[in-house]
Amino acid sequence: MxxxxxxxxxxxxxxxxxxxxxxxxxxxxxxxxxxxxxxxxxxxxxxxxxxxxxxxxxxxxxxxxxxxxxxxxxxxxxxxxxxxxxxxxxxxxxxxxxxxxxxxxxxxxxxRPARTVVTYRTVKGAMNRFQDWRFVKKSRANFAEEHAVAGHKxxxxxxxxxxxxxxxxxxxxxxxxxxxxxxxxxxxx
Structure with missing residues (x-):
């Protein structure tokens, strides 16, 4: 170059x-x-x-x-x-x-299979007065009731x-x- x-x-x-x-x-x-x-x-x-x-x-x-x-x-x-x-x-x-x-x-x-559940309430007054019923814990209840719950999805x-x-x-x-x-x-x- x-x-x-x-x-x-x-x-x-x-x-x-x-x-x-x-x-x-x-x-x-x-x-x-x-x-x-x-x-x-x-x-x-x-x-x-x-x-x-x-x-x-x-x-x-x-x-x-x-x-x-x-x-x-x-x-x-x-x-x-x-x-x-x-x-x-x-x-x-x-x-x-x-x-x-x-x-x-x-x-x-x-x-969900069919089952039985227990609800607990405190009842005041007459048993037929539902307005006096309260859902409560088992330890505070004076009334328990079993309910059948149908199976469902x-x-x-x-x-x-x-x-x-x-x-x-x-x-x-x-x-x-x-x-x-x-x-x-x-x-x-």
Missing amino acids: TGARITLTVEDSGLNALFARLIAAGADLGPVMAETAGDMEETTRRRFDTGSGPGGVAWPPSARAKKTGGKTLVDSGQLEASITSRSSAMEAEVGTNKEYAALHQFGGAID AVYPARPFLGIDGADEGRIARLIERHLARAIAGGVA
């Missing part, structure tokens, strides 16, 4: 260091999975306040909630209190250990409280992007 010449040399030690940081950050997503699990747990708990599942789909109201003016899936608070999360280097999960949770999550039917609609939607996916993607951005910047992954 005659005339002028330009030589370009690429120093790849910086790129090698960058790729090494990205590989290390991608190999142990533990910190971001812990953040993701916490976010999913918080989102799941919020659903009990809003009465809606992933995507904001409102739960069909329960008969108890209609009757008492309460919230669906929130009676004793045990289901919501049982929500936990955990994570590892490559996974994040949220769930519950309550056996009845699947029935509420997916819906279904339960066959209890049907529960799906009220999903677990799962992720588009907004959740966006937050999780931003958590992962931040994790990788710290690795690119040379910070702690």
Whole structure:
């Protein structure tokens, strides 16, 4: 070649260091999975306040909630209190250990057998004056009565409280992007 010449040399030690940081950050997503699990747990708990599942789909109201003016899936608070999360280097999960949770999550039917129940009351005054009868605990009753309850099928609609939607996916993607951005910047992954 005659005339002028330009030589370009690429120093790849910086790129090698960058790729090494990205590989290390991608190999142990533990910190971001812990953040993701916490976010999913918080989102799941919020659903009990809003009465809606992933995507904001409102739960069909329960008969108890209609009757008492309460919230669906929130009676004793045990289901919501049982929500936990955990994570590892490559996974994040949220769930519950309550056996009845699947029935509420997916819906279904339960066959209830015929049975006899005992009701306890406190009776004041004449036995034929029903306005003076009060349902009470067994220990406070002065009158007990057996009742036959016919067998029936209890049907529960799906009220999903677990799962992720588009907004959740966006937050999780931003958590992962931040994790990788710290690795690119040379910070702690």
